[in-house]
Amino acid sequence: MKYEDNQYIVPESLYWKGVLHNFSKSRTALQPIFEAFTNAxxxxxxxxxxxxxYKGEISIRINSAETTVPDSYNFAGLSISDNGIGFDDDQFKRFNTFRDITKGFKNLGSGRIQYVHYFDNIIVKSVFCQEGKFYEREFSASKKKAFLDKNSIIYHKYCKETNETASKTTISFNGLLENSGIYNKLDQTELKEQLKKRYIHYFCHNRTSIPKIDIQFYIQGELKGETSIIESDFPGIDKTEPLELQYSKISSNGKSVEKLDKVKEFKIDSFRIPRNLIDNNDLKLVSKGEIVEESEIKLESIPKGEHVNGFRYIFLVSSEYIDDRDSDMRGVLNIPSIDNFTKNRNLFTEEEILLEEIQEGVNNKINTMYPEIEEVQQEHLEQLEQLKEMFLIDDETAGSINISINDSESKILEKFYEAEAKKTALLDASIKDSIDQLNKLDTTSPNYLQELKKEVDKLVKAIPLQNKKSLTHYVARRKLVLDLLAKVLDKKLEVQQSGREINEALIHDLLFQQGESNPENSDLWIINEDFIYFKGSSNIVLSQVEIEGDKLFKEDFTTEEEKYLRSLGENRKIKKPDVLLFPEEGKCIILEFKAPDVNVSDHLTQIDKYAGLIRNYTADNFQITTFFGYLLGESIEPRDVLGAVSSYEESYQFDYLFRPSTKVIGFDGRNNGAIYTEVIKYSTLLERAKQRNKIFIEKLQ
Structure with missing residues (x-):
């Protein structure tokens, strides 16, 4: 045997503390278990x-300990046994050699680093055959101080001849260095699912020849559960398609990337799985038979949560090119993007297949493999067109952002607004630069006029573009509000399907939120553009209405006034007009909203009553004499209105009714006022507002 008993394995020209610092702990908590399973x-x-x-066998034992909480356990350790070749001298040498590339599976010896990052002590016992005899070897791995002080992470305990007649290796993981919810929840079922997910490519390709794999779960040394991974656990490959991708290199001038005739073959294995078995569609790269969890390649052909005819899809992409780009940390690929390739060419070979090429090529190939997926893509494009129309997204901006089929509507809009912000920043920078240049102009220079004109031209071009961006958002928001009003009138909102009578409240709050007193934040522009610039309130009792901090109504009333205000069992001081607006001193606009199904002619005098209260019972400093009333609804029959109050007339466009100025009687010495009133449909206001907004939209396009 080449290794002495009871010795630390100390490498030449390698400092383990530095290696452990440079190769960080994997973000995949079960990575050391996956490493050991792969080795098996x-x-x-x-x-x-x-x-x-030869029939392979792998046995996994999970050990847990009871806690004081019922049905809760603490992970105590795990062992993996296999009947593979075992750690003969050659295999043990490879295990001890960092960055070894002789194994044939392109492993670089980083697995043991994850072992010691996660566990305090790893013990390996291996029976193997060498030169016709069987031996047993035991060694351990750790990054404890005793090991690192010797510049080692491997301690070789012994190697001796044995009476065993079959090879077997058991690796035991003990002393989890950090408490982990993932490990504490690990039982036979959970580990099976984790292994199935991680090794689906290997298992699906080897369904009929996978090793016998058993998993046992022990609590306090007592067997509590066991399971096996078997052929029927995995779907067969639905389709396999080859794909050739071109290599690229940096151009001779070093400023661009050019494609080469040289190609490499990739393979796409697809699995068509009933949607109840998996939550998401997925695309993964496969390196050395294992799925690469952390890859920048994304599935763009179909949204992750989408299903097609009840099925979801997994696409696994493998190639020798991917295997060759696996890094020292298993599953971390060194495949360059275009930017990395051009900026850090010393990190890569002269010829590479770029990340973007793999991404595009694979997704395009998937579309040809499954035409039904293209139908989903078409739906996504239609959704995008709807968003563009709804939010007035211009084609130039939409074309400048990378929109994935996985993007939600909010994500698409987020990308759009980010692109808009960048454009605005560039415009602002351009404007500032021109202003700075103006400061530098010399009026005595012979080129002064030409230089001045140049900077002025730049400003004249930039400022309208900047203003256009702001106006686009303004107009787009108005378009959304109009679309919402149309849905309310058509009863298409989900809340309207509940049967509750809330249509009037929906319209009221859409136009001017009830209880608010700042018309500038309202959407009263739908009725009249000027309304949002006036002072006013929405659905506030008359006695509490304020104008610039002063109460509109009197604080004290005479006995006669109080008697009237509370006559007939009413309290007229707490009446609540839907909307009051005060455009200027002495004037008041009264708006009343009725539900679309209510006959408006039954409420023709309501605004008049409010006008009478405001004319006669406001504070002395508010002498309001001119009123404008707007009674709004949808169920308006002109003959009902004309028959109920003969002073109403039909407008010449026949889309609303109006009453010319009528007296508002003043009592107790107050002069009479006057009120002009309109009765108008919501749908009429909607069409008018749409036409006004359409003019803006056409100007922006």
Missing amino acids: LEAIKILQKTEPS
Whole structure:
């Protein structure tokens, strides 16, 4: 034997503390278990090369301890046993050699680093055959101080001849260095699911020849559960398609990337799985038979949560190119993007297949493999067009952002607004630069006029573009509000399907939120553009209405006034007009909203009553004499209105009714006022507002 008993394995020209610092702990908590499981599969493969009929076996034992909380356990340790080739001198040498590339599976010896990052002590016992005899070897791995002080992470305990007649290796993980919810929840069922997910490519390709894999779960040394991974656990491959991708290199001038005639073959294995078995569609790269969890390649052909005819899809992409780009940390690929390739060319070979090429090529190939997926893509494009129309997203901006089929509507809009912000920043920078240049102009220079004109032209071009961006958002928001009003009138909102009578409240709050007193934040522009610039309130009792901090109504009333205000069992001081607006001193606009199904003609005098209260019972400093009333609804029959109050007339456009100025009687010495009133449909206001907004939209396009 080449290794002495009871010795630390100390490498030449390698400082383990530095290596452990440089190769960080994997973000995948079960990575050391995956590493050991992979080694077990590979150990069996090595034997099968010389004995093709050799039946491999892997046994996993999970040990847990009880806690004081019922049905809760603490992870105590885990062991993985296999009947592969075992740690003979050659295999043990490879295990001890960092960055070893001789194994044939392109492993670089980083697995043991994850072992010691996660566990305090790892013990390996291995029986193997060498030169016709069987031996047993035991060694341990750790990054404890005793090991690192010797510049080692491996301690070789012994290697001796044994009476055993079959190879077997058991690796035991003990002393989890950090408490982990993932490990504490680990039982036979959970580990099986984790292994199935991680090794689906290997298992699906080897369904009929996978090793016998058993998993046992022990609590306090007592067997509590066991399961096996078997052929029927995995779907067969639905389709396999080859894909050739071109290599690229940096151009001779070093400023661009050019494609080469040289190609490499990739393979796409697809699995069509009933949607109840998996939550998401997925695309993964496969390196050395294992799924790469952390990859920048994304599935763009179909949204993750989408299903097509009741099925979801997994696409696994493998190639020797991917295997060759696996890094020292298993599953971390060194495949360059275009930016990395051009900026850090010394990190890569002269010829590479770029990340973007793999991404595009694979997703395009998936579309040809499954035409039904293209239908989903078409739906996504239609959704995008709807968003563009709804939010007035211009084609230039939409074309400048990378929109994935996985993007939600909010994500698409987020990307759009980010692109808009960048454009605005560039415009602002351009404007500032021009202003700075103006400061530098010399009026005595012979080129002064030409230089001035140049800077002025730049400003004249930039400022309208900047203003256009702001106006686009303004108009787009108005378009959304109009669309919402249309849905309310058509009763298409989900809340309207509940049967509750809330249509009037929906319209009221859409136009001017009830209880608010700042019309500038309202959407009263739908009725009249000027309304949002006036002072006013929405659904506030008359006695509490304020104008610039002063109460509109009197604080004290005479006995006669109080008697009237509370006559007939009413309290007229707490009446609540839907909306009051005060455009200027002495004037008041009264708006009343009625539910679309209410006959408006039954409420023709309501605004008049409010006008009478405001004319006669406001504070002395508020002498309001001119009123404008707007009674709004949808169920308006002109003959009902004309028949009920003969002073109403139909407008010449026949889309609303109006009453010319009518007296508002003043009592107790107050002069009469006057009120002009309109009765108008919501749908009429909606069409008018749409036409006004359409003019803006056409100007922006």
